[in-house]
Amino acid sequence: MAGELHIGNDQFQYIARISHGKDSLKMLDVIVSRGLRLDRITTTDIWATDTIRGEHPKMVKFKEIADEFIWRKYRIEVEHLCAMRNGQKVTYEKLFYHIPKRRNAGGGQLSAKTGDNPRISDTVGPVVPIRPQAKRNPAGRRAFLHKEGAGARNSKSNIYGFPVSINRRGAWCAKLKTRFLESPTTRGGTKIVEYLGIAADEPKRFGQLNERKRAPLVEFGIEEGLCGLYCQYNGLLAPSYETSCRDGCWMCHNQGVNQLRQLRKEYPQLWALLLKWDTDSPVNFKANGHTVHDYDRRFQLEDEHFLVPGDPRFKWSMLDGDLQYRLF
Numbered sequence: 001m002a003g004e005l006h007i008g009n010d011q012f013q014y015i016a017r018i019s020h021g022k023d024s025l026k027m028l029d030v031i032v033s034r035g036l037r038l039d040r041i042t043t044t045d046i047w048a049t050d051t052i053r054g055e056h057p058k059m060v061k062f063k064e065i066a067d068e069f070i071w072r073k074y075r076i077e078v079e080h081l082c083a084m085r086n087g088q089k090v091t092y093e094k095l096f097y098h099i100p101k102r103r104n105a106g107g108g109q110l111s112a113k114t115g116d117n118p119r120i121s122d123t124v125g126p127v128v129p130i131r132p133q134a135k136r137n138p139a140g141r142r143a144f145l146h147k148e149g150a151g152a153r154n155s156k157s158n159i160y161g162f163p164v165s166i167n168r169r170g171a172w173c174a175k176l177k178t179r180f181l182e183s184p185t186t187r188g189g190t191k192i193v194e195y196l197g198i199a200a201d202e203p204k205r206f207g208q209l210n211e212r213k214r215a216p217l218v219e220f221g222i223e224e225g226l227c228g229l230y231c232q233y234n235g236l237l238a239p240s241y242e243t244s245c246r247d248g249c250w251m252c253h254n255q256g257v258n259q260l261r262q263l264r265k266e267y268p269q270l271w272a273l274l275l276k277w278d279t280d281s282p283v284n285f286k287a288n289g290h291t292v293h294d295y296d297r298r299f300q301l302e303d304e305h306f307l308v309p310g311d312p313r314f315k316w317s318m319l320d321g322d323l324q325y326r327l328f
């Protein structure tokens with residue numbers, strides 16, 4: 001049998017880490033149909049607040065359906081993990097409002113400062129040695145500070161705010177899924193082997209594989225296209241493959257204008273929360289400087305037929321001056 005490693009014994013647990021994407025779901029089929037050992041199936045959730053999931057509501061619904069499919073087919077309950085700290089969920093909102101302690105430019109002393117690069121390690125997870133801050137470059141931050149108008153009220157706030165980042169470490173929220181879970185190789189003294197949903201035609205991801213991190217799809221030469229067909233046949237294609245619904249957080253700063261428009265229309269309560277965060281954030285929602293309130297105004301003008309959704313002639317400057325023309 002391809003790729004069966006001889007480290008399996010009772011002290012090892014074999015855990016499939018799934019994202020509910022097509023590769024993950026086909027991977028489970030391969031594990032079971034090819035006779036690989038499987039003890040547990042886990043997935044990692046992101047929480048926006050203590051009670052609201054961070055994934056798009058349509059994805060949350062889909063994951064429930066997929067979990068039920070997995071239970072019926074394999075008789076293994078999918079375990080939902082999330083970032084925890086001192087027995088509490090680590091949520092986007094908690095990190096958003098956290099006031100980080102930072103080293104000043106001199107190196108030794110800790111102080112709270114507005115505008116420095118957020119470090120999630122100040123809040124949760126293992127303590128990482130902090131390099132002395134280089135001298136700040138205010139010009140480099142300009143795009144991230146609120147301009148005048150809605151959202152400008154708390155521009156002197158010390159909280160993290162939105163996780164938009166221009167530094168190489170990336171946005172702090174990206175670490176919500178990876179930093180606070182069980183050790184990748186042990187759990188409670190039990191050694192584990194992880195199965196990852198990496199397909200045979202994703203060679204860029206092969207570097208993370210080893211004896212303890214296996215990719216059954218790679219071991220059996222199964223490519224992404226076949227994974228998609230399998231999910232389609234079983235009615236398990238995530239909404240992100242079939243609709244404009246995004247496979248990410250509903251509050252994500254990386255989502256496009258269409259997804260934001262849909263969020264506002266279909267989930268007004270989530271949109272209201274995003275607007276509240278926008279008001280409180282010292283950092284603009286988008287890297288190009290636009291705020292959630294900018295989008296809200298744009299969509300409102302669309303609702304009132306002053307603007308056409310998706311109009312290629314749209315310019316943000318239209319929101320600042322008088323609208324030159326009423327389209328309808």
Ligand code: SF4
Pocket residue numbers: 046171173174175176247248249251252253254
């Ligand atoms: S980058 Fe976007 S999708 Fe990814 S964790 Fe952050 S908010 Fe969620």
